[in-house]
Amino acid sequence: MERIIRPTVLVTGGAGYIGSHAVLALVDAGWTVAVIDDLSTGHRFAVPEGVAFYEGDIADDALLARIFREQAIGRGFGAIMHFAGSIVVPESVADPLKYYHNNTAKSRVLLEAAVRAGVPHFIFSSTAATYGMPDVSPVVEDTPRAPINPYGWSKLMTEQMLADVAAAHRLNYGALRYFNVAGADPAGRSGQATDGATHLIKVAVEAALGKRDHVSVFGTDYATPDGTGVRDYIHVSDLAAAHVLALEALIDAPGRSLILNCGYGRGFSVLEVLDALDRLTGRPVERRFEPRRAGDPAALVSDSSRLRTTLGWIPRHADLETILSHALAWEQILEAIRADCSSETLGARAVNG
Template identity: 80%
Template sequence: MDQKATPVLVTGGAGYIGSHAVLALKDAGWRVSVIDNLSTGFRFAVPDGVPFYEGDIEDAGLVARIFAEQGMDEGGGAIMHFAGSIVVPESVSDPLKYYHNNTAKSRALIESAVRAGVGHFIFSSTAATYGVPEVSPVSEDCPRAPINPYGWSKLMTEQMLADTAAAHAMNYCALRYFNVAGADPEGRSGQSTAGATHLIKVAVEAALGKRDHVSVFGTDYATPDGTGVRDYIHVSDLAAAHVLALEALIQAPGRSMTMNCGYGRGFSVLEVLDALDRLTNAPIERRFAERRAGDPDSLVSDPSRIRATLPWTPRFDDLETIIAHALAWERRLGEIRAGEGAEA
């Protein structure tokens, strides 16, 4: 059977990473549909021609109907699960929201999948499952020791998937993301959430006058320039990894996987801001602030496992390219917002 005949439901497919996964699947000829409650996603992010269901993954009746309509209740089908909450400080102030949205709702979705006989499940996990690792680069075998409810909510879902796969005819892949950034090179999607906290998103907003400065949290880290070092991965490369992971799950139904998604190379906060300044030739204001609790000095992935497991060759492993795509999307987002205002 042609793998691409497998129907794929993308949860959170109107969000940042989910919408890029939808584009990657659609571009490659897969049968893809989307469920999103639009609490943080955007309807415009779902391409024309992709079946869209506005609703919640916790709604078992709706999910069962989607499975039936998309042909996923016949012992096949796959889920790419992106729906959830992702703001780490909010998870500390409102932990029950995160255990509901990320853990309880994932449990409901997994139960629906098992009931329908969905065979494959790809989960959007996070490097936050490692907490503050004692080593860098970080491999999948490093201890999982989350330091916030966000990380715990994701790790609990990984455990549920492992236990479910051991008991039922379903395999899974948990992909632990490092710092996702950039936007679709063709300008079809990007990070659109207001009030985002990701450095590159914040920086390009400042470059376009949407913020008056960028805060640099901490200058006394054990790094070459004293600011935190992170492994930035282009969102389109990440989406491509999901498609390859799906192919691997279909090829080996009895095998499940957990893999880091990063490039294995880090950049400091100041290096990111310097790269943006070079692109725009208009330096943005930097305000130095105290370091945030729980921020590690350096968080860089060891991507050896994903490189050995999947035929994954990143296309956009370049910091200035990542920033340039994010900047182009931020400009495009301004046009979209202006158009929405005109339509209203």
């Protein structure tokens, strides 16, 4: 029986939240994986044993060349999944140059290195923030892009670079626009470990475990059923699975690139999320109602039909209670890690054992 040789996939930001789940999905599917991460927000323990790890910057040309050489990526073989970057929207408004540097300028360096080496496939971690405050819901991929913050613009600029490079070189790409990513690996191997996270479900789970004294609810007068903002939450493992399917699609059709919304097409309000968590834990979290934040749309829900039909993607965890229970379980792992010993030591045991 002929052995199928799969190309090595370099995952940038593979020690971070979403990137580490993509690594797990690739490894589980039998791919060879290498990771580059500067560990500014990621954690070394999130990279499984047996995965080549390079600590460094994605804008380091010499390091990229060494990785491509050592991992046999290039000359028409191999792929890059690009997750590295900065993601906090309010920070992007306060420090826009950081975002244009980390998300756009460094992506240009990475993309140039990929073209120079002859890497044929590139998958980019994009965002629904490229749509800004759309007038329609659910949002389709052809909805006008009109970012309202530097974070969204930095991602959209990279999408444009990818489109231009794909037109000029032998490279195809997938730009996956995430809606609200949440949850954790069902087996407890990885999850969101960022200190000071701002995502609702992470914040709410921390509050449920006593790590925060309340959850702020920003705006109660939106044109939604209960007045609070509605978002489309996608389980991080379902998102990771979509990346593997997108990679397979790029390899099968070298002349085709993909732009895909990643969500479930179902929105939940802030209060619905908090009520569901209260039911799970039996310990209601305190809610503090505050004014709207500038630039928050009333509802942001995906139309993910293109993802489903193009890739045959079938989510396995499309249930709010499942997302919350996995996030809660991971937070309890982190709680035990921090209580018993250093996060790096015990965290490695949780991921690899």
